[in-house]
Amino acid sequence: MMNTVRSFGFGTLKMHRRGMVVALLASVALAGCGKGSAPAPGGGEVAKIAAEKGIEKSNLKLGFIKLTDIAPLVVAKEKGFFADEGLNVTLEPQANWKVLLDGVGSGQLDGAHMLAGQVLAAGAGIGAKTKLIAPFSLDINGKGVTISNQVYDLIAPTLPKGPDGKVAHPVSAAALKPVVASFKAQGKPFKMGMVFPVSTHNYVLRYWLAAGGLNPGYYLPGDTAGVTGADVQLSVTPPPQMPATLEAGTINGYSVGEPWNQAAVAKKIGVPIIVDPDIAGTTGDKVFGLTDAFAQKNPKTVQALIRALIRASIWLDADGGKNRPEAVKLLASPKYVGADEKVLMASMTGKFTFGEGDTRDTPEFNLFFDQQASYPFYSDAIWFLTQMRRWGQIAEAKPDQWYLDTAKAVYRPDLYDAAAKSLVADGKADAALFPASDGFRVYARKAIDGVAFDAHKPAAYAASFSIGLKDGQTVTPAGVK
DSSP states (O other), X not given: OEEEOOOOSSOOOXXXXXXXXXXXXXXXXXXXXXXXXXXXXXXXXXXXXXXXXXXXXXXXXXXXXXXXXXXXHHHXXXXXXXXXXXXXXXXXXXXXXXHHHHHHHHTXXXXXXXXXXXXXXXXXXXXXXXOEEXXXXXXXXXXXXXXXXXXXXXXXXXXXXXXXXSBOSXXXXXXXXXXXXXXXXXXXXXXXXXXXXXXXXXHHHHXXXXXXXXOOOEEETTEEEEEETOSSEEEEOOGGGHHHHHHTTSOSEEEXXXXXXXXXXXXXXXXXXXXXXXXXXXXXXXXXXXXXXXXXXXXXXXXXXXXXXXXXXXXXXXGGTTTHHHXXXXXXXXXXXXXXXXXXXXXXXXXXXEETTEEEXXXXXXXXXXXXXXXXXXXXXXXXXXXXXXXXXXXXXXXXXXXXXHHHHHBOHHHHHHHHHHHHHTTSSOGGGSOOOOSOOOOXXXXXXXXXOOTTSHHHHHXXXXXXXXXXXXXXXXXXX
């Protein structure tokens, strides 16, 4: 059953009954989590807390990429939640997602802000060989697609307008078809950037393009770039380099998390054309990832990490986002995202700036706790796996049970639940904030193509798209069979 709820800072939106409970009680939880406003425990006190809790490893090094969705990690560090749980955490920026993945796998990093697809690819046998797990979701949504000014100028006259005279959203990728055709006639490929082959950014960009009738290409054993049969060529660019790469003309657009869509607006070099809730509906984004071996060896450390991250996520979404401006100040530090506060604010307060004079309500953009954003749902994992199959990263069709088994091997709601229960037992969170879950999210937002996602029938869903692999098809070095 759906409920229309009041405006609570991020605008008026629809959410499920248990999502409403989360929103209404977030401020209650702060009474128990409120130590974030007090000075963080000193080194000696942290060590004492760690000893009392029996924490196996209290000095930790966690990696991240410079994006706003590192907010739970930054808040847990700067507001003292890590320290209050007996953890002395160092946050270290990484050059790109591959370097970060290698750091976690080798043990140089104890855990990291990771792409959900990275941990799932390892579980599916198509990525890292080290077994990785995700006991915590850092956020849902939070991505956008930006195109260059030159491309926008070509399509702007064709875009439908709303009653206010502004471009009506969501914008279909079908608007790009004449531009792509023109590029092809001139012997030039139309190129777009995304951050990593198994990133949400890749999948939502592909989803948007395909929904508009443009094939983003297939991954073959001999084509790891994924451009076989592509109308639009996608390539990897590290997030902070996206604006410069666009400005240089190397790519014609990109899919990335914040603040790098807003950076294009600030630099006046590009136009964000759509945000991800309007593409595939609610999608998971980043997770807190670590190796299964670390979790097994250090169970109390992992519980302390999840407890701190839950507390940070509650703080981020409490009382309609009243703490978001403070979070922006923390993220603006050069040691974290290092972007101008105005640029960060343009997507972190329930609104999103698409261009000069065009700021719109985007209440479901970048949620950290509301709508159970921090919960590692099996269904979120299954959606990623369906997209890997759709585009050939998973070469052969799989049965429904394979999707569920793979999700359960990687996503660990049991660890999240244990941490949440311990917070409730300690009086640091209200039990009503953590409704019982079977691991499957109810997806209320419609995808841009109207295709409904049923996580209980992933094989049929993956094969249902007009552009994408069909049931029984496989990818080989010779092509799609």
